[in-house]
Amino acid sequence: MAGKNKMGKALKEKLFTLKIGETVKVAVIFEQPFYRGLDREEVITTLEKHLEEKVKKLLGGRADNARSYWLLPGFIAELDADTIQRLLENPEVRSIDLAEQRVKIPVTRRKIYHPARAPFKESLWQYKPVNATALWDKGLFGEGIVVGHLDTGINPRHPNLLGKIVGWAKVEQDGKVTPGKPGEAFDDNGHGTFTGGLIVAGTKDNPLGIAPAAKLFSVKVLDRDGSGSLEQIIAGLQFIALQKNISIVNMSWGVEGFLSLLVQPMVNLLLLGILPVAAIGNDGPETSSSPGNIPGVLGVGALDFYPKTVNYKFLYPAPFSNTDFVTPQTATFRFPYYLKPDLLAPGVGVVSTWSKGYASQSGSSAAAPIISGMLAAILEKYKLDPDTLFSLLKISGSFADKPNFGYGWGIPDAGKLLKYLAEASYLKIISQNPQKKPFEGMISYNARGQDFIDVGYLHPVTGRLTLPVPANTAVKLTVTQPQGKVKTVELTTPASTTTKEVVI
Incomplete structure (x- = not known):
């Protein structure tokens, strides 16, 4: 079969079950264009240029049923086996992948939490392993930084999130984006309010999120059950990428295993100066999920502690969120395998805002926004590129001299990081x-x-x-x-x- 190396494994299996005339939802990805420079506007213009013309040229009368996304770059459509085969033979087509998989939020357990009257920063363990107070002592709270947030939505009326939401949109299953006013935002699950709170909730005097002076641009891509289509994700990421002032996007969700369909969108986010931060998943030892396991994406695993006392003497990877040697099934990356996650952050018994009140939750989806909050606080003073931020966090990790299975590069230390940057x-x-x-x-x-x-x-x-x-x-x-x-x-x-x- 011509072009078979361009076809994802899941699609190959699906095509064997298709009857004549039946269709399947696929993502058709074009060859990445050549960039004369890496200016943000030039990258977007290059990706957009001729995309619609290519779709019309390849699909003809069926083009109206295709949804184009320059972030892929390519389109998503329902196609039959004959059309897929014809497209595989076209030299402009880089790959075709099944686009029916669904992403999910990697949550293990949750309980409603009623915080004591003591200030958050004095009563919660989640700040201590990453030494968040070192940022606050230097007056770094994320002032002027906007963090992209793709999740189940957010509750902008929560007392600790008032005035924190500066952008909002909702994405439908078919990728249709409906922008709205920040006050129209909502969260019918709670998970998005939880992750968003870990980034920006609270105040400088009483922080709950690590960057309480930062703002969120929240896009709802997951439903009330914490699930979403791949097309929702692609459309949501593209909408975030169009916002000029976003330099971090938090993604506390994933698809188990390595999903090559998400590779080029992550590459293009990096080209646009946006660092993707993602949960690595909660499926146990020797597993990981995309996009957290894609090179260039900051994949974060969950950290646990023992004994359950205030000294947090023994810190270790949570057993549900372990390290994986990833073998990428893609032509983009040539390393036969590599280590993920990149870093660990508190992911057990983490407290944050909920739809109403607060919740204590465990999972790598709690660990990722803690890192996103650290990055927002750092960016207030240091205007660094995504790859520089990535390296900086690894350098400050507890295992920077010897990354290993179970810990990756370890736990980043904000105090160590700031001292390093000063010199x-x-x-x-x-x-x-x-x-x-x-x-x-x-x-x-x-x-x-x-x-x-x-x-x-x-x-x-x-x-x-x-x-x-x-x-x-x-x-x-x-x-x-x-x-x-x-x-x-x-x-x-x-x-x-x-x-x-x-x-x-």
């Missing part, structure tokens, strides 16, 4: 193969006798990374490519806050 310079690393094309690679480095293993990632699309490193310091960079080839560069870093270009 940092930056290396703008550019990868080029002999044909002057970017290549994929993992970057480790040694500085002042300390190793930082695989804390940088050269994406195969961009091939670039601005890496924060100690200033005025002898550094040894090691770049490992998927084929096992290793390149080493030794240099002295520039003065604090300045940038030095390094071509690998």
Whole structure:
């Protein structure tokens, strides 16, 4: 069968069951266009250009039944087996995947919580492992930062969320987006109000979320049961991507396993300067979910503690949210496998806002917004690119010198992170193969006798990374490519806050 390598495994299995004339919902993804630059508007314009014309050219009279999404880039439609086969033979089509899967929120358990009158920051354990008070002590609460929020919605009338919602939209099963006023937002499940609260709830004097001065742009893509279609997700992400002031998007949901359909949307979010933060899932050891397990996406696992006392002496990965060696089924990424999640954050007995009152909830969906809140607080002072933020969090992780199964790069420490940034310079690393094309690679480095293993990632699309490193310091960079080839560069870093270009 021509073009069979372009077809996802799930679609192959589905086509065997189709009868003549029956259709199946698929996503047809075009080859990623060439970018002359990485300016945000240029990326969007390039993705949008000729998309409608391509759809009409490929589908003819059936084009009216297709929904185009430049974030894919491509379209979603109900097609029969013959049409799918014809499209597979077209050189402009990169891949065709089944688009019938549904995403879900990875929740394990919940109970209604009635907080004591003591301030949140003094009574809740969730801030302590990540050292959130180090941000607050420096006056970093996320002022001026807007975080994208894709979930079951949000309750803007909750006392701890008043005035926090600056954007709102609802997405239907077929991808139709209905924007509305922030005051029209709602949450018929509670999960979205919970995750959103962990980012922005409370005040500077009494924070519940880690970035209480930040704002949310909330898009409802999941129903009252915490489930949504892939088309809802794609449409919601594209709507978020159109908002010019968003630099983080929190996604506390997923599809079990590696879903190649979500790869290009995540790549394009990164190109637009938006860091995707996602829950890794709650399906137990040696499992993970997309998009959290896609390279470039910050996948977050849940952290538990023992004994249940205020010292939190023993911290470990929650058994329902363990680490996975992911094997990506896609032509984009060449590493045969890699470690996920990237980081751990509190994910057991975490307290946040609920539809009414508060709730204590466990799951990686609680851990992800804690990291999103940290990022929002950091961005108030440091205007960093997504890949730089990603590396920075790994560098501050408790296992930055030796990422391992179960912990990934460990628990990020805000105090360590801020100290590191205060003394940092930056290396703008550019990868080029002999044909002057970017290549994929993992970057480790040694500085002042300390190793930082695989804390940088050269994406195969961009091939670039601005890496924060100690200033005025002898550094040894090691770049490992998927084929096992290793390149080493030794240099002295520039003065604090300045940038030095390094071509690998």
